[in-house]
Amino acid sequence: MMIGAEGASSSKKARISENPVSKNRPYFALVVDDDPMIRRIHSMILKSVGFKVEVAENGKEAVDLFRTGAKFHIVFIDMEMPVMDGIEATKAMRAMKVESKIVGVTSRNSETEREVFMQAGLDLCYTKPLTMAKIVPLLEELQKN
Amino acid sequence: MERNQQLRRQLASMRQSLFDQGHLDEQFILLEELQDDANPNFVEEVVTLHYRDSARLITTIERALEKSPLDFNKLDGYMHQFKGSSTSIGAKKVKAESTQFREYCEAGNGEGCMKTFQLLKRDYATLRRKLEAYFQLARQAGPNEIACRPK
Numbered sequence: 001m002m003i004g005a006e007g008a009s010s011s012k013k014a015r016i017s018e019n020p021v022s023k024n025r026p027y028f029a030l031v032v033d034d035d036p037m038i039r040r041i042h043s044m045i046l047k048s049v050g051f052k053v054e055v056a057e058n059g060k061e062a063v064d065l066f067r068t069g070a071k072f073h074i075v076f077i078d079m080e081m082p083v084m085d086g087i088e089a090t091k092a093m094r095a096m097k098v099e100s101k102i103v104g105v106t107s108r109n110s111e112t113e114r115e116v117f118m119q120a121g122l123d124l125c126y127t128k129p130l131t132m133a134k135i136v137p138l139l140e141e142l143q144k145n
Numbered sequence: 146m147e148r149n150q151q152l153r154r155q156l157a158s159m160r161q162s163l164f165d166q167g168h169l170d171e172q173f174i175l176l177e178e179l180q181d182d183a184n185p186n187f188v189e190e191v192v193t194l195h196y197r198d199s200a201r202l203i204t205t206i207e208r209a210l211e212k213s214p215l216d217f218n219k220l221d222g223y224m225h226q227f228k229g230s231s232t233s234i235g236a237k238k239v240k241a242e243s244t245q246f247r248e249y250c251e252a253g254n255g256e257g258c259m260k261t262f263q264l265l266k267r268d269y270a271t272l273r274r275k276l277e278a279y280f281q282l283a284r285q286a287g288p289n290e291i292a293c294r295p296k
Contacts (some may be wrong), residue, residue, distance in 0.1 A: 037194035041233060044179040044187060107229035129233045131175065 005079065027142055028071070031055045032062040033078040033105070036107045040132050041074055042105070049132070049139055058082055065132025066093055072141050076130065079106040079117050087120045094121035103138065106128060152286040159279050167270045173235030189280045195234045196273055202227040210259055220258060221250040226233065238268045 031042045043053045047100040054072070056062040058081040075093070079086040090102055104117045104125035114125050126134050163169045173188075180187040206223050209216065228243035242265035249257035 035198070035230070035235060037191055037198065038229065040187075040194065041176070041179075045175075048179055106226065107232075115154065126230055128229055129172065 009055050026050065027073045027139065028050045029053050030065065030070075030072040030075045030077075032057075032059065032075065032081070032086070034058055035078070035103040037084075038078070038105075038128065045130050046076075046136060049135055051139070053075065059086055059092070060085030062089050063092045063096070066096055073137060074103065075100045076103050076105050077111070077122075078128075079104060079108060087117055090117070090120040090122055101138070101142070122126060149286065152282065156279070156282050156286050159275070160284060163275060163279070164270075167238050168236070168268070168275065170235045170237040170240075178236065189283075192276055192280070194210055195230050195236075197268065199227055199230050199269070202230070203269065206262065210262060215255045215258070217250040217253055217258075221247050224250065236269075236272055239272060242268060246292055 004104060005024075027050065029046045031046065031053060032055070032056055033039050033042065039057075041053045046053050051074075054065070054070070056065060059061055059077070060083045062075065063078065066073060075098075075130065077086045081089075084092075086104060086106070090104070093102065101123045102121060104114070104122045104127050106114065106117065106125065107128045108114060109127070118125055124138075153247050176188045176199075176290055184190075202223055206227070208221065209223060224243050224246050227242055228247070231239045231243060242261055246258055246261045246265065249255075249261060
């Protein structure tokens with residue numbers, strides 16, 4: 001079962017259709033962050049390049065989505081969140097055999113903390129905020145696979 | 146028509162000065178580029194969310210700076226959150242001052258923290274005031290004129 005959100009707006013269709021990576025089929029992304037501002041920004045960035053986006057406010061909501069059968073091509077997950085943080089949520093998702101690409105997004109600079117986050121099962125870890133330069137290569141990689 | 150053109154010129158000038166004076170950086174432009182017909186107030190919404198969150202953090206930091214002795218770990222943690230939020234809207238000066246504050250925390254320099262925090266609060270208030278005026282003018286000028294980056 002794929003969960004989608006509303007698609008990209010008409011005014012950005014020219015930019016999206018010009019992107020040869022995104023024009024063929026939609027990719028589904030999950031944004032997991034307790035900060036509503038970050039959820040809003042990251043959702044808009046992802047939608048602008050053609051992703052269909054769902055959001056979750058904490059790790060437990062994200063894990064519960066997968067438990068109900070949702071599938072996403074890619075998950076962007078914050079490290080520090082209440083209820084269940086990104087590290088625990090990533091471990092739980094991998095234990096459930098979630099095969100989605102999981103990208104950590106954190107404002108923490110500590111190499112040790114990022115390494116702990118990576119060890120939980122991330123494919124990548126980026127510093128906040130997400131940018132086009134970070135997103136487009138991920139979309140291209142999904143397209144290749 | 147002429148009044149609209151005047152409003153648009155004023156809006157463009159106001160926007161440019163925010164960059165020229167070092168208040169905003171490229172991240173704000175990213176937000177502008179994400180704004181579209183389906184989300185015509187996206188930038189203002191994000192900025193509003195930022196100020197709602199950051200005002201709470203400013204108060205928390207102020208209270209923490211009144212304690213003795215100072216808990217530099219806590220102060221650093223609060224400022225880390227504040228810096229993250231400021232970075233997300235492109236608040237360039239405030240972000241730089243947040244970084245400076247965190248450096249003083251690491252050094253255990255209470256006086257440095259307090260002086261930097263005063264500067265940060267000043268620039269935070271200035272940017273907030275300027276952005277509120279900018280969005281108010283943008284609403285008067287009409288939706289087509291909201292934050293288009295000059296080519």
